[in-house]
Amino acid sequence: AQTVTQSQPEMSVQEAETVTLSCTYDTSENNYYLFWYKQPPSRQMILVIRQEAYKQQNATENRFSVNFQKAAKSFSLKISDSQLGDTAMYFCAFMKGSQGNLIFGKGTKLSVKP
Amino acid sequence: DTGVSQNPRHKITKRGQNVTFRCDPISEHNRLYWYRQTLGQGPEFLTYFQNEAQLEKSRLLSDRFSAERPKGSFSTLEIQRTEQGDSAMYLCASSLAQGHGKLFFGSGTQLSVL
Numbered sequence: 001a002q003t004v005t006q007s008q009p010e011m012s013v014q015e016a017e018t019v020t021l022s023c024t025y026d027t028s029e030n031n032y033y034l035f036w037y038k039q040p041p042s043r044q045m046i047l048v049i050r051q052e053a054y055k056q057q058n059a060t061e062n063r064f065s066v067n068f069q070k071a072a073k074s075f076s077l078k079i080s081d082s083q084l085g086d087t088a089m090y091f092c093a094f095m096k097g098s099q100g101n102l103i104f105g106k107g108t109k110l111s112v113k114p
Numbered sequence: 115d116t117g118v119s120q121n122p123r124h125k126i127t128k129r130g131q132n133v134t135f136r137c138d139p140i141s142e143h144n145r146l147y148w149y150r151q152t153l154g155q156g157p158e159f160l161t162y163f164q165n166e167a168q169l170e171k172s173r174l175l176s177d178r179f180s181a182e183r184p185k186g187s188f189s190t191l192e193i194q195r196t197e198q199g200d201s202a203m204y205l206c207a208s209s210l211a212q213g214h215g216k217l218f219f220g221s222g223t224q225l226s227v228l
Contacts, residue, residue, distance in 0.1 A: 004156075033215045044117075045157070045205070045219040052214075091156050095215040100145050101170060102215060104156030 002027045004094050006105035013082045014113055021077045021108045023092030033095045034068065035102065036077045040088040051075065082112045116140060118220035120206050126226045127196055134192045135223045139208030146189050147217060148181055149205040157205055163189060164211060196227045
């Protein structure tokens with residue numbers, strides 16, 4: 001069975017600075033996707049960034065980038081130039097192949113301070 | 115608003131009562147998912163549909179839970195004989211079949227069982 005572990009329950013960062021959220025996962029699969037989802041206080045979850053396991057290049061989306069270490073089964077999220085609107089719960093998630101069910105970690109609560 | 119819509123937003127019920135939640139996905143999305151989220155945890159997969167077919171159910175989904183998606187449009191999740199342990203946020207999400215994990219979530223239905 002696949003598992004996703006987020007070891008940082010809470011983190012804080014000053015506005016405009018950079019923060020990295022950690023995620024590790026366990027799987028015997030070769031074909032999978034990894035995700036970071038954001039859940040702001042309004043509670044509607046949105047996709048931040050997605051990484052296909054077969055791609056060696058790390059995914060980037062504007063201020064958000066990942067460090068995908070396949071052998072180490074590590075998938076961290078870096079947020080550059082943090083903004084107040086980045087304050088949210090961040091969930092790392094795993095999906096086997098193209099199946100629809102995502103397996104989520106317990107989340108990291110990020111607070112961006114002015 | 116063309117996002118995923120869930121009703122009601124909040125539901126308070128007494129133990130033993132039946133409750134039903136509704137989810138209206140984004141109209142062109144053929145996949146629909148139900149997740150459950152308790153405080154301090156990530157969402158847990160319950161079930162998902164492709165069009166009207168229920169393709170997968172989690173072992174978390176006891177026989178008191180039933181989900182339907184008639185005509186492949188909206189979906190309902192019914193919980194019979196509710197228990198206090200059913201108290202949670204129930205999240206619905208939708209995606210394209212080739213969405214590769216890019217799910218669009220609703221705001222959820224918060225269930226409290228007294």
